Amino acid sequence: MISLNSIRDSFEGVIPSVIATTDPAGMPNISYLSHVYYVDERHVALSNQFFSKTAANVRSSGLATVMVVDGRSGAQHILDLTFRHSEENGELFERVASHLAVMSAKQGMANVMKLRSIDIYRVEDCRAIIPVAPLAEAPASSTSSPRLPLTANLANAIASQVDAEAMLDCALDVLHKQFAFPNVMILVPDDSGEKLTTIASRGYARFGIGSETPMGSGTIGIAASTRRPLRISDMRRGQRYASAVRAAFEAEDHTLRNPLPTLAEPLSQLAVPMLCRGRLTGVLFVESPNSFAFGHEDEDALLLVASQLAVGLTLSELERFDSRPPETRTASPTQPKQTSFAVRYFSADGSIFINNEYVIRGVPGRLLYTLLRQYLETRRSSFTNREIRRDTSLGLPDFKDNLETRLILLRRRLEEKAGPVRISRPERGHIELVVEGLPAIELMT
Template sequence: MTRPVIRLGDLRNSFEGVIPSIIGTIDDDGMPNISYLSHVYYIDETHVALSNQFFSKTAANVRRLGVATVMVVDALSGAQHLLDLQFEQSCDSGEVFERISTHLDVMSHLRGHEGLMKLKSADIYRVTQIREVLAAAPLAPPPEPRPHRDRISHAARIISAIGAEADSDTILDAALDGLRDEMAFRNLMVLLPNEDETVLTMVASRGYDRYGTGAEVPVGTGVIGMTAASKRPVLIADLTRARRYARAITGDTAQIPLPGLEAPQCQMAVPMMAKGRLRGVIFAESELSFAFTHEDEAALGLIANQLASCLLLADLQAQAVQPSIALPPAPDTDSRRFRFRYFLHDDSVFIDNEYLIRGVPGRLLYYFVRKFTESGQRDFSNREIRRDSSLRLPDFKDNLETRLILLRRRLDEKAGPLRLSRPERGQVRLEFDGLPDIEVVGAAPALP
């Protein structure tokens, strides 16, 4: 009976580093040498890459004879395979090098070994033969094969749904609902960078017992932050060896806790890129190891970039809209008053002594509230907001709409005395339950 041909792509579960691989080489005299590898990296159907962090003997043997044999182990099935390798080249820059370097940086951070796994170079090998190692005692019963999932069709439907929407709110919902319903990703969130790309702020989520809108993750911290820093996707198939997750994802001084699973086993994050810039990060996690595949990662990357482009387009279109002028009904203020505190040093807002938001969204809310108390204005257009120099908006003014989404959803989540509604596209309206007593910590700039 002819055994089926083994494709390198069929062994992707063996390349996740859950079970270390073994590399064997020989010297000029035929003396064997064995070393352990943390990862073997899949390049294509005929090539793999190894990080050049070997013991000197292994590196010397490879450089002299140009051949090696690696044994990889599938962490789900226990299947073992031998890969006969022919050395082709070593690289210290480029796509393969950057991908491996990013992965090592993430794993170093999650394991508490920052800076100890810096990549010197990536060695590219051609796989000349794949051989199955027959187990002396096979697993009983063997794990059931996972069903095939047509991720291209799923991604196409989600991208179509995103493209059919024109409003930023509905665009975000279409993306997250599609990932949940089409691709069965149960725990999701979208995070957007602040103006200097040092912090990511959570703006929408699915699958958690609390929303956490406004929660922050420092760029460069954890799977989410490392994805933002590198602008490259990160997939960790099994987090068993990376137990620093809780500290890595939430940061140390978060005003709003980030929602997350208590014991995640698999995490995936992809950057949202448009016009060459980071527009956000989509993050997914699961309590099951190997819940996400590299096909999932590729499909999510397509969706993330479509989401970034559609949000950018929606913001530009909202800027061009000239809303109709209508007199809103008088706010239902009754006799209630609430405390509104605004801190100039970081644009943070507290309502009745509870933290609400900071950064550009906090600055916007203070602007709206102050305008109302001084002139009674409650309706604001995107065009007007952009043109007001007192707001000190960042030079790149193509994400105002997403900042307003963050502010609006955070206000709705708090269910306090302030809300933002959208009477029409390109316009927001300030809604009150009571009247604010404004306190500014620091000297407030004068309104024009």
């Protein structure tokens, strides 16, 4: 029997599989399967969605035969299966449901292809189909370098960083350059828990700092909501998803339009949740215009990196919370430029505009409004993390407030906009507001 692990590329769902069963009278029935899921060396799982005739035949005989196809080489294998049991929840069910949710949404069938259960089969035999003509050699993987040494080196590099922002930059730089991942981004949950916001990226035409995607939607959102990694090896079976998401977003009548800087037509995507003690601190996301760009070793490597980033961000928050930096410093008296710039602040959602251009919303928006208001009233430009946490108008929770990531997000968003306001970090526990001109603040409800 051929090892299932040696044909893992056949379980990526790139090319549909075929399942054959027979009824009690011996009449055969053949159906297509969107995906056969690898469980372990002796078991596979099939999603139970439509195949009532197949399901009835399996209930009768307990037997099925499946053909799987390697999407890279075209190699075909036959699996002889014996039905074991069905599952309607649990780790494996959620993993299959997450993958199916992305792929069915791409085909415009999110409500039709909802997973009811998964059927677990024991593999009694696995044998190759001898091709009529020699198969073309499978293309070499774009990520063929060993992952364990690279991951160990990256872990050491992340651990040596002195603050959260340097840690994020280190991780993305290494993943982009040494792992050769063409497009990488890190997103963090916003204060509402309904969206994820880009805090750092590499490989895109624009950084997209502050861009958003809904929780529970798409590869990123589903990985975040389920707290499970999600890897898609070939997305050609329905490219309508990306354009549909953009169209739905743009159909909303608002001016806070800041879509993710994702690829227009990605073929491979991998999203890994960043978890610390069960708490979601972010999502590490990579994608590529090539199919089969990310393998199982890549997924394992990113799981380790994502965990370390989650712990690092959490420790950074705890250190900032527990440390007692000096009280508020006052900026040296300098004469600001006499030019003014318009600031509109919407208290309903914390969104802020500078010179009629959207900047950011939520906690970062409320924070920027507070800093600009105090600057306008007192000319203060230096503030401490400690006093910011004590400001009840920002709506921060008492503990684990993610202030550090919000400050990183705000600083980078202002830097990307290259407007009259910037934020610098002169020393630990302090932020410096750099303003060119006088803000003319208009409060909107």
